[in-house]
Amino acid sequence: MLRIAVIGAGRIGHVHAKTIASHPDATLELVCDPVGDAAEKLAALYGARAAKQTDDIFTDPNIDAVIIGSPTPLHIPHLLAAAKAGKAVLCEKPIALDMADVTAVESELDAITTPVMFGFNRRFDPSFAAIHKAVGDGKVGRLEQLTIISRDPAAPPIEYIKVSGGIFRDMTIHDFDMARFFLGDITEVFAAGQVLDPAIGAAGDFDAAVVTLKAASGAVATIINNRHCASGYDQRLEAAGDEGALFADNIRPTTVRFSSATQTDAQDPYLDFFLERYADAYRLELSAFIEAVENGTKPPTGIDDAIKALRLAEAATDSARSGKPVTLA
């Protein structure tokens, strides 16, 4: 039974708290958030303790592991402090808004000895994971072209956009990790950014993008992003090889199809939003974390994955702004 504290009582903190509470091998010990009574409210839902200071976590011998869901600029400080305190860490993406912040603490990150996993939850989605396994088993032969379609139901508030680090760090980061999950090292990034909502453009960001990634293997990945999708949270993946292809479709709340005089087999809109769509993925991510911590094995995603995804996000940002492809070392 892993005793876990959650840092950050925001949207993602709620996801993790709920996932822990219903997990047979974990208990939610404490929720920490400095803002108002956010921690208390979330903790109360699951009978956990609440704290305003993260120090309360790090010095608490009854806490085995920490899930970091604080604002991105605090990810590295919380990660380093938790690790120093000997806690296992599951940290949300991205690791930072700026590679410079990572580079500045490189030796400290290298020195971490406690288990650290990064929250690339989509790797644990049953459909994506099944495709990853099937590709690994050779079902499609050599993987040649990967297509990831990832559209949010609606853009977040403009205030969030402004501090988000931009679409590539905030949203595409998941798709970058997914591309690496399937293709390994990426050598070149070309990003075509789109400004569909002028307010988002005025904030210096893009709200849609098509990213081309060349992999060292010779494969090419395409990521199609949009901050908006009329039909819900559009999350698809297609892995095409020389002997076959695998596809993951959207998920709907029911299997109902409706036919009438004007159309046939109309289905429900897609599950909306990530809490529902990736509920299984969050649960399986937590299981993988618990398993790694308890067995002393390497977590399936680590600091290196977080850094490489961030590098791709920075490269894509540069590419979209400059209009030129960016080569990765």
Place this chain on the structure above:
Amino acid sequence: MLRIAVIGAGRIGHVHAKTIASHPDATLELVCDPVGDAAEKLAALYGARAAKQTDDIFTDPNIDAVIIGSPTPLHIPHLLAAAKAGKAVLCEKPIALDMADVTAVESELDAITTPVMFGFNRRFDPSFAAIHKAVGDGKVGRLEQLTIISRDPAAPPIEYIKVSGGIFRDMTIHDFDMARFFLGDITEVFAAGQVLDPAIGAAGDFDAAVVTLKAASGAVATIINNRHCASGYDQRLEAAGDEGALFADNIRPTTVRFSSATQTDAQDPYLDFFLERYADAYRLELSAFIEAVENGTKPPTGIDDAIKALRLAEAATDSARSGKPVTLA
């Protein structure tokens, strides 16, 4: 090159004339219809000759084969006359409206030596034929349950209904043949007739029905019929065995799917009506007829199939009227 005459310039006559005209191994020689200028009009479309009297066909040495698309009561007379004249015959279903009409000429039918095929076109539909072949190849193991869903887009005029012989002889006859195609001999029929449109009930007919057929093999077939379907011509089949199942879906004019805020993947209504839906089937049926005639082989459907389908239609009519199952000898 098979030189063919078509008897009957109605709806089904047009289907056959068009199919012959575009078939590489057949020519439309003549169209025969006693009513007005129907034969001339149809013949003119394809540069064929027209006649009012069927005798013109039977004495014409330039005609190898006859397709009989006359009103059902004339099927047997035309069939016998054509056979006597040494013509190969492709006759539309049903063979007659009444088994008594068949029994009365049993010895004459038995004496026929020219090739005779009956127009159970659905056996030649590429999807149904592929399923039939796969079942024969053992892909689903032992066939246990067959489900046929067959709904017309809209009921024919009440005048047609009145002379049609009833839903089982007129519409279900195709499904009876399909059940026999897959299951062989049928031993018992139970038909639940429905009267949804009171006008059709007043005409002494049903406009929907669910028919259960027990096969000698132990399998059971279910036929679900309706004279009306909001989404078009609903033509599906499901063959379930102990090792798997095969399904044939409806056909649509395009593959387009439409997703919006309220629904996803809505498709077109089904192809409507049998001319479009079974265009391939009519073409392949004609090919099978030509092949049998030219090679001197037995046509894939014969008088025996026509009689057995009619017997099932009569049994279903009796069952629906009496409310009791009917056992077949």
Place this chain on the structure above:
Amino acid sequence: MLRIAVIGAGRIGHVHAKTIASHPDATLELVCDPVGDAAEKLAALYGARAAKQTDDIFTDPNIDAVIIGSPTPLHIPHLLAAAKAGKAVLCEKPIALDMADVTAVESELDAITTPVMFGFNRRFDPSFAAIHKAVGDGKVGRLEQLTIISRDPAAPPIEYIKVSGGIFRDMTIHDFDMARFFLGDITEVFAAGQVLDPAIGAAGDFDAAVVTLKAASGAVATIINNRHCASGYDQRLEAAGDEGALFADNIRPTTVRFSSATQTDAQDPYLDFFLERYADAYRLELSAFIEAVENGTKPPTGIDDAIKALRLAEAATDSARSGKPVTLA
């Protein structure tokens, strides 16, 4: 917070215990089972108390409600005792193996004043419930034909078959309730039973069946059952009306499709078995029960539904054995 005891620590008892334990508005107080340490083992999983005697439940003031998952012959005794003790009851189907057992206690059943709900869980399946609502909202116009396909992945052990009351009471009972859910009163039943596995035939039962139900409304329902399905738990429903149709498809563990040189878009086998397939339905059933108990409203399914489903099962058994349709009063 409804405090619930579960009677019966078998397969269905486990389903209910787990569903209660993870439900925010319910607590599992006690598990009762006379056999060995079954109750203790199940209770221990969720920190509940265990008992061997049902009396311990009925006299316990800390128990608000009872879920009856005992063997079918005990359903009525447990139901009556629980009701007498003032407990709300959620009872598994069927209410009894024999209508005579129900008739014998008719006045006692009528006298029950505590809330009693019967576990027709499929009514709460999100897809079936959505279709039911849409039909009620008039989306398909007048409902004309209902098709229920319900195939288990594999037959239970022959020992179970022998005491099950037969396929219609044990398996089709769910489909009978579903037919009533959509169509209301049924006036006639015709059942074509099939014996595919001779061992099941030797036990006096059928292992597949096609049932035709005529509804008072003029609609007809078809139920296609099989104790075996190669691809998993086959659970589909189709509601066809004069203005449209609604379909519920099978559920798979992922959305993955696989295409290769020989086939395209192959998907996973169906979820297997009812614990997985109807996990949501059990949860929503429990919510409906809690809501009815706490609000003092009538539960969505009651003793009357249980009796009527059993009557249909008996009629179908008679029909399959006699080969004749059975009319219901």
Place this chain on the structure above:
Amino acid sequence: MLRIAVIGAGRIGHVHAKTIASHPDATLELVCDPVGDAAEKLAALYGARAAKQTDDIFTDPNIDAVIIGSPTPLHIPHLLAAAKAGKAVLCEKPIALDMADVTAVESELDAITTPVMFGFNRRFDPSFAAIHKAVGDGKVGRLEQLTIISRDPAAPPIEYIKVSGGIFRDMTIHDFDMARFFLGDITEVFAAGQVLDPAIGAAGDFDAAVVTLKAASGAVATIINNRHCASGYDQRLEAAGDEGALFADNIRPTTVRFSSATQTDAQDPYLDFFLERYADAYRLELSAFIEAVENGTKPPTGIDDAIKALRLAEAATDSARSGKPVTLA
């Protein structure tokens, strides 16, 4: 009745000859090919005349229109000669292998007054055309992202590759036209070329590519190409707007789905190859050509479309070779 001559008795010449022969409003007058008895053989299939010299066409008053299916370097000479002779022209894509060849005859092309249409047959595919119409009707709101997946079943012989002008001129040219059909003017092209088969790389070409096109409208199109697809001819399109999305799927020879113990709903491989997949499109393209010629209206695709598609192909070639995006004037 349009009297048509076909230049070129190769693969595409056969397509056009067959399409003309079965078209109610056209006759195949003559087939012209200088090589061996190619013209005679093709002409004989449809009872047309054969010629070795194109002059025979241009001076023949009984020929109204010419379909040019000669090798690409002859497209412009044949086009100019036919136009000079007053014939209407339907010319295959691409207009030339090199923009310089077009520029050299710019004034002559500008001076053409007879109807000239270019064979971008996919615009006439029923599914793509329906999506184009629906987008024009506003069904998806503002079109934001277009995705075209276009994979051939297998690469052509290396000898063909060497004279093809490269993947972008030979294969992607259709997709460039489709992008223009939906998005209008394209302002920037970035192409990531892939060499999967070293023999094709050695021939100086790519055999797969992902192309990003920025449209003047702000929309972005993605084209995913591969000379090989295990499952057949993979031809899909997705048009995503702010209010919805439209999808065109692959076409299969039947609607059959197969379920077994290991998988469910496996379908046939895709139709293979363009003759089958785009049979309807070629027929409808011909109808559009005939209609424009007979009504004196502007053909739906013209020289300008041919030139713009070629420019995109050249830009993509430059981009893939240089690794940089190419801006279009």
